[in-house]
Amino acid sequence: MTDQTMITAETGAIAHEGLLDDWMPRKELAGIIGISADTLKRWESRRIGPPCIRIGRKVLYRRGAVRDWLLEQESRKTAGRGRAAR
Template sequence: MNNQAMIAPETAQEGLLDDWMPRRELAGIIGVSADTLKRWETRRIGPPCIRIGRKVLYRRGAVRDWLLEQESRKTAGRGRAGR
């Protein structure tokens, strides 16, 4: 038997969702309400997320990318008027 087959199911699942966080956690991190994130999801203006049943999860890397996109969009819109 190989080593993979000997790993307990709960140990094998550890780390699977390490890069994902629930809506409430993200809301606390970025300082908005969970309802705001839900509204953004509906309007497709917030960070990308996935649904597993009723649970909504956000991938940390995708949230970082979304934040950087917001930053670049804001600075690109300044042009000469921002100087």
């Protein structure tokens, strides 16, 4: 057994510490960026929000992918500023 795994005392099951440390559920991300979980759900269906994965009914977002998505939104915004107003 590695130091990343351990057997829980109550169930005897192997727990993988840190396996999902880089992932967060929809509700947590919604709270962090100040929107509703329903908005994230709508964005997912329209494929316009940050990338996510599904494990059964659970939707998870990788922190690094969310950061990349936010940077992409920023670069799209600043790229449009160079145009002259008509």
